[in-house]
Each structure stands twice: as C-alpha cells, then as structure tokens.
Amino acid sequence: MLREEAVKAALSSGAEEAEAFELFTREISIHVEKGKVKTASSVRMVGLGVRAAIGQKLGFAFATNPSSGGEVGREAAENSKAAPEDPDFRGLPDARKVDYISELMDPKLRDLDLNDAADLFLAAVESARLSDKVISVSGKLEVSYSKVAVLSSKGVDVAEERTYLTAYIEAASKDGDRRGSGFGFADGRRLDMFDPEKVGREAGDLAIRTLDATTIGVEELPVVFQPKAQFTLIPFLVGQAANAENMQYGRSFLTNRIGDQIAREEISIVDDGRIPWLPGSSSFDAEGIPTRKTYVIENGVFKSPIHNWYTAMKEGVESTGNASRDHTRPPAISSHTVSIEAPALQMKKDELLDVKRGVLVVYTMDTPNLSTGEFSGMAETAFLIENGEVTKSLRQTSMGFRVEDFLKTMDAVGDDVETLMGFKGGSVRVRIKVAGPGA
C-alpha cells in the first residue's frame, strides 16, 4: 500500500516520525448547460501526503497519482532535514481509539451509474422550468466515493469509506428588460438527501420572484436569515473565529475572549463531527483523531476553540478532532457541522416573518471580518417583508453589523431546519442595519 511504503521510506531516510494520508476518490459528474447535458465525467484519483519529522523539524511532500509511496516518503524526510526548527511542534499525533460511524457510506450512492445520475439530475432541471420566464437552467451533480486512510509511525492506523453528493441548479429568468436568477442546492452522504424536484423548484421559484425588484435606503430593521443565508456566517464563527490557530496568533476577534458572554444566554453554538450522513461528519479527522461534539458557545458564553493536534499540543489540551486537509497540504483546522441550539427562542418559520417592515435574506456569500468581527456584505438574494408578508425582491442591498450584535439581537430561531455546506439550522431573526441606493 502507498501509505505503508511512504512511512517506511521516510523512516529509513532519516525521519524520526512519519505519517501518511492517503485518499482514493472516484467521482462522477453531470454538467448541464441551458437545460441540456453538457458533459458527463468520470474521474479517479489517488493522492498521498506525507509528513516526516526529525526533532522539531517538520517536512511535507505529496503526489497525485504516484506510482509508489516510497519516493514521496523520502522527499518528505529530505524536506524535514531542510526545514528550520519549529519550537511549538510537539511531534506527530498519537493514536487514539476511534469509534467508527456506520452512516458515512451509502452503497446506492457508491454504485450510482451515470445514466441514473443523469436522469435524476435532469428531473431537477425540469422542475426549475416553472414558466416561460425561466430562460435558462444550468447546474451540476457530483457524486463521489472515497477511501480515506491515515497511517503513522506513532500507531495511528485508521481507514474508512465515505460517499458524498452535491447538486446545484441555477435558473435565469427574463421578462422584458427585467432579469432575475435563483438557485437550488443540496448536499449529503446519502442518495435520498437529494430531492430533485425540491431543488429545481426552489431555483425556478426564486428566479421568477426576483424579477420584480425594488431597492431600499439606509434603515435598521428586523432581518430574517434563512438557512442558506447562514452557512457563510455561523460556520465561519466556529471554523475561522474560534479556530485555535487564528486565536493563538491573535488573528481572530475571539482571541482572549474565552469565558466572555458573546451571544444571548439562550443560545449555544456547537460543532459536531458525528451526525449520521452529513457531509461534515467522519469517524476521524485528517490526522486520525476521533471526531466529537464541541460546545463552542454554551449559554451565550464562548467556551472552547476547535483544535487540530498541533494547536492542541501548543496549549496542552486534547485535540477536538478538527484537523482537515486534502493530500496536497498539511492539516489545517475546519469545523464539521455547526448548529445553533436555542430551544427557548424556537418558533414556527412563519412567525419569524411577523414584523411590520423587515428584510428576508435568502442567500449571502459574504463572511465577517476575522480580525474585527464586523460583517459588511450584500444580501445577494433578499426580499422585503411588509406587514408580515414577503413582497418584492431587493437589489443592491448591503448589510452591516458586528457578529456579537447578530448573536445578541437574535430573538427567534425557526423550525425550518435545513442542512447544507457544514451548517444545520433553521431561519433566525436579528436586528441590523441595511443599506441600499434608496427607495
């Protein structure tokens, strides 16, 4: 096996410790443009990433589609000889007992052939054509099966199979000179987590509803963020702001804030790497450490950062199992699935909209500023709320707030729970400033 060859070669080339991360991926994809299949694709790849250490000197080497693991192991050892010492490096990870999750690999997804995948995806494309105003539907379905393994001279020896599906549909609409667009999205580790009709209909519906657009001026309003508008916000809070590396180097606005009240006390924010079938879940992280559930914010108080082995050892604590990487880079830190727990603020989805005037944000791609904790970005797809009714689509609408204010003004959490892109949760309602060119 590549990983065994690599570890053996690194050690025999002078490394004191060595670790190999091996990734096999088989992926099929269907790419649709203008409603027609554009490309069907089938790709396989083997990746090998090797870390080798001599004392406090650490080197890394990788190869995509190597013919053997030995050369990569030797190169990692050579790199460790060339590397200057890192005083905070306390060795490669020790072995920890891993309890394997069985709900990560769906045989139906693994065995899905391209014909069936194309039929499935085209059903979503058809569902997006809700009227003649939808002039184009494009998108992509990707289905992958992977085998991930970590082997090290420290006794780490873990391996598992995972499947993953991601589907997105974009619909463009036109009515005279008015243009609109919408999208639908799904991801998961199980085939039935992709509902083609729902994803297509969502894209088509948004494309039609965004044709009728208006603008607003500068106002402070109740703003409802749907789940798709939160995956760049809430996971960022955990994966970046509460990322131990960013805190240790003083890059994050949460540096030195452990124990501080940063959200209202009804709110907890958790990272969980073990929820069955979610894309953020795995039995072990990219260093072979078991994943777990971590309360990052508990009852409004910032409780814990997320760690990989390096940052945990630097602080003398246990890794939280949040090491992440592909085979081309040494491990970084990422969140798994982040969710808001706030049972005291829970209400029905429609009750969140019960405001005189407000904004419903369906989608934003923006993230807060890591060092200041401020957010300044666009409500990419948004609607005006008037007297409890969602009315016109909004264009050129900016939003500005501090993340702490977002968490402290949050007065409602909806029951419309969705999981996507490492986030699990319902709509939330906050009070923030929005700005546009004027009504």
Added chain:
Amino acid sequence: MDLEGAISLGLDEGADFIEVREERTYMTMIRMIDGVVRELTRGREFRISVRALYKGGWGFGIANSPNEIADAVRDAVSLAKLSSKWAEPIEVNWPSFEGSYDVKGRKPAWQTPIEDKIRIVEEQDRLAKSVEKVTNRNIVMGDTLRETRVINSLGTDIRQTLPRVRLAAYIFAHEAGVTESAFESRGGIGGLEVIEGTEIAEEAAKRAVEALSAKPAPPGSHPAILDPKLAGVFIHEAFGHAAEGDAVVNNESILTGKLGEKVGSEVVSVVDDPTIEGLYGFYRYDDEGTESRRKYIVKEGILSGYMTNLETASKLGLEPTGNARSMDYSNPPIVRMSNTFIDRGDWTFEEMVSEMKHGIYAFGSLYGYTDPAKGQFMFKAEGGWLIENGELKQRLREVAITGMTLEVLNNMDAVGKDLSHDPGMCGKMGQWVPVTTGAPHVRVSKLVFGGR
C-alpha cells in the same frame, strides 16, 4: 499507449472529436508564521485526461498512468454517447494549432535550493516584523512548473512549459483592543526574478497598522474613486465573467445579444490579454491548444467582443479567442479570463481626489462576487478614505460596494493613467486558475456602500 494512439482509438470508437491532454506539475510551497516555517512542501502531479464529443454530448475521462489511456478513451467516448441522448448537435468546424512554447525564467525556481527560498521568505518576515504594532506575520511563497501537451483529432499538437512564482504576505496589527489586517502579493510567469526586490510584507504591515485608526464606512450611495486593485477585481468579476462565451451562449449573461451596443461610458475600454509575458495569467496556448491573443472586450464604451473557447466561438459565429482553461487536467477546459484590465485613460489620481467635494476612496480587494444573470455584484475592499473638499480626511474600514454592473460602467466618468496589474486566483465551477486583474484608478459618480 501513447497520446497519438489514443486519438486513433477514440475515432475508431466513434467519437466526432477527441482530445487528449497530458500534464506534469511540480510545486514547492513555504509558509512562515511569525518567523517559524510551518509548512515546507514539495509535490508532484501527473494526469492524462481525455475528452470526447459524440453528437453534441461531451464525455470526460481520466488516466492516472499511460497504461490506463485506452480505458480512459473508451470511458470518455461512452460517456459522450450517454450525454448525446440529451444534447444539442455541435458542428466540429474548429481550427487546429501546432507549436510549442517554453518559458524558463532568468532564475528558475525549480532549480533553486530550498534554503535559498526560505531566505526570501525570512527577508519578508523581517520587513514586516520591523513595523511597530504588528502582531502576526504570515508569509507564503509558492512556485509551480507546469508542463503540458494537448493533441486532438483535428491535428492540434501543442506543448507548453510555464513556471509561476508567487509571494504573498498577510499581516495583522493590534492596538488598544483593535486588530486589523492587510494582504499584499506579487507573482508572475518566470523565475525568482518575478518577486525580486519586492517589499510586500512591509507594505501590508504598514497598511494593517494604518487601518487601526479606521472608522466603519458610512452606508449608502456616494461618489467613489476605486484604486487599481479594486477596479481591476470589479472589471474581472462583475464584467469579465458576463463576457465569457459560455454565459453568453447560455443566455445567463446581461451581455447576451449586446455585441456592438453601448455598455459603459466612452472613457471605458476593457482588454483581455494572455500574451503579456511575465504576468501571472500569461499563456501562449490555451488548454484546448488555441493560440492566445489580445482582444478588446469593450472599446470606448461599446461591447466589442466576448471571450470564447472552440465550441462557444463556433456557436456565436466568432473566432476562438484562446480562453479555454482548466485548473488541472482532471477538469475539462471551460471559458476563462487571463490578464483582464481596464485600459489606461488620461487622469491622475490627484486630479480625481482634488475635484471631489464628498466621496469615498476605496482601495484593495479582499474578495468579490457577481451574479452575471442579474448583473448584480458585491466587492469587499481592504479599506478606504473619506474624501471631503478634495482631501483624504478619515481612514475607513469595512468598505463594501454593491451595484449593478452596467450602471457602474456607465457612471464611470474618469479613468487614470496609472494602469497596474495584480496576480490572483479566479474560481469558476470549482476550478481555480491563475489570472491578473488590472486597472488604473477610476472614478464613479455614485456607488452603494455597505456599513453599520
């Protein structure tokens, strides 16, 4: 099996068109944080990909070694046949190209000992460390050498070797409970001479410190001046993506059907030019083997061209512009930009500021995105200055601009003489390719700023 054999096999299997691409990439990366080398990586990648067309349907397959080429060809052809069940026919009347092009660089990075590269990174770290109030220094240097060959059933046979080098600094500063950061990078095609003499870490450090005294930008609509980095990212993201042939053909662009029409003020000209040697987005041949060329996308406010690959050029009745690119050869080539910029005008930055009674000077770019169908965009600047009575008065942070692309191009009323280019990576459909964005300073009569 060799690549020529693969072409014959693909045609025997019934493909209307078949293309085989082989790629070898070698890379080194050094990441230093606060003076400590945290990452020292060397890597290599090898890929062969096969793309087949059958009655309008494309199939794409991969071989991980020469032994697997025949299987990849059969895979690609059978997938193309599968796609063709739902596809529209495509006429294969495309041109072919033969040639080779190698860039070596004066100081080839792949022949430079790793210790010498570490010294370059250390020097940048030292520069940033010398700036007071700096609390975290992140210096990254990466170099790649990419050797490619593209052949197809129309007779195209292209070999190309392109070395790239990039140095980047991400610096944090802190004072009295406030943390700020700034980013700066240099990079291009060639050897280590591309990044010689740069003081990017010091530039980033000084800007991070300067930002500590910044106030949030005032939200709402204001006259604005954009610096070359931000104007360059704007023209790339908001306009360039809308001028890509696939978006145009698919009717997903605000520019569909607008060739020859006025899309901006007459002071605006936009160019995409992969032939500028040394720039990060340079290539002589694109990833379909088409020879690259300079072209105006907008000339004095008039839409004068789109960027195309073989297929979209044919569908639009235009010549292919050599804009087919793929991140690596496990991805099919799609229409992409190269070195895209607003051409120079005749203003100076000082003239623009001195004529402005009230407005915002926004500079630097953190990120941006656009919806080419609606024509709506958002860009996050690194910072800004409030302008009052012709003077830069107050440093601003959280400077985000949103707007409608064509409105902004029409509201652009002054373009500077000071064109400059910036290296970056552009993402589209999950594929990242090296590009440069570029522009002089530009003035826009009104722009919507976010803020709190």
